[in-house]
Amino acid sequence: MHTLQQRIQAFATLGNMLNDFFLCGKQASLYHDLEIVLQKAEQHNAWFNRENCLFALQHWTNLLKEESLSKWLSAYSIKKKSPKQVALILAGNIPLVGFHDLLCVLLSGNKAIVKLSSHDEVLLPFLMEKLKAINSIFADLTHFSQERITDFDAVIATGSNNTARYFEYYFGKKPHIIRKNRNSVAVLTGEETPEELHNLGEDIFRYFGLGCRSVSKIFVPETYNFNPFFEAIYSYHTLLQHQKYLNNYDYNKAVYLMSLFKLLENGFLLLKEDQKYASPIATLFYERYKNISTLTQHLEADKEQIQCIVSKGNIPHTIPFGQTQIPSLSDYADGVDTMTFLNNIN
Structure with a gap:
């Protein structure tokens, strides 16, 4: 019977192997296996370019440390019990987006039946093969399925608002976490420094804006001057070198102009005034506000649509500029504690 400490040590060893890759290169x-996988991931999905895949791997390298894992799990009383079969229906919008769910299932002592997104079929199986080589216990605890999952005790499913209705119908009678569309926003006051605005560019453009933690909308004062914002994010213009991003920019610009929408733009990002939260690729929605108090109430009313809020701290429970894409182990999607859920499956 394997122990929690053995499971922690295995993931920490995986983290050390990744760290060697970043420190020692060839x-x-x-090195050789991961280079092949990085090429394969981008060939399979052009949004998963080398830079973003490496960013995701580096982030997990920083988290998969024995001390960090142990400190995170010390908040839970992980029960020794017969493992339950947990179905994981994963999204594929950004590289390794489902790794945290899989980590939680395995560290909680349960078994994972993983249904990969067709957009992200390369990186996660690669890491799991390495983990199984480190400790063979994970061979029995992880199964990747291409078929419809029928034998399970609980489910964690991530998808769109449309697929969520299907998930509720199919999985609703079992213990479940079902995640829908969410987006992230930033609140600006006009007092941000150039460095803060540049860091906001990381929140907007990392993963081409495809993540639920990607800022897709900004709230600005009624008299906000966008020039400092455009100047601060100019270095991100290299996004136009990515063909799919450029195609989306050109397409969305044409659609907006033909529809006679008023736009602000700098050659690689379109700003459109819009009350919605989910903006298309290469587009950032903005909305003007009268005062912080009213805006705070507005954001609270819409909290089910929002994953993260970025600000200087003048809004409660916000994240500093440039930090949305580096969540901690305890930053659970939609604010639902995955470990507590898994620990309480009967």
Whole structure:
């Protein structure tokens, strides 16, 4: 019977192997295999370019440390019990987006039946093969399925608002976490420094804006001057070198102009005044506000649509500029504690 400490040590060893890759390059044991996987991931999905895949891997390298994992799990009383079969229906919008769910299932002592997104079929199986080589216990605890999952005790499913209705119908009678569309926003006051606005560019453009933690809308004062914002994010213009991003920029600009929408733009980002939260690729919605108090109430009313709020701290429970894409182990999607859910499956 394996122990929690053995499971923690295995993930920490995986983290060390990834760290060797970033520190030692060609001398690392993972170098050859990982280089092939990075190429394969981008060939499979052009949005998963090398830079973003490496960013995701580096983020997990920083988290998969024995001390960090142990500190995170110390908040829970993880029960020794017969493992339950947990179905994971994963999204595929950004690289390794489902790794946290899989980590939670395995560290909680349960088994994972994983249904991968067709957009993200490369990186996660690669890491799991390495984990199984580190400790063979994970061979019995993880199964990737291409078929419809029928034998399970609980489910964690991530998808759109449309697929969520299907998930509720199919999985609703079992213990479940079902996630819908969410977007992230930033609140600006006009007092941000150039560095803060530049860091906001990381929140907007990392993963081409495809993540639920990507800022897709900004709230600005009624008299806000956008020039400092455009100047601060100019270095991100290299996004136009990515063909799919450029295609989306050109397409959305044409659609907006033909529809006679008023736009602000800088050659690689379209700003459109809009009350919705989910903006298309290469587009950032904005909305003007009269005062912070009213805006705070507005955001609270819409909290089910919002994943993260970025600000200087003048709005409660916000994240500093440039930090949305580096969540901690305890930053659970939609604010639902996955470990508590898994620990309480009967």
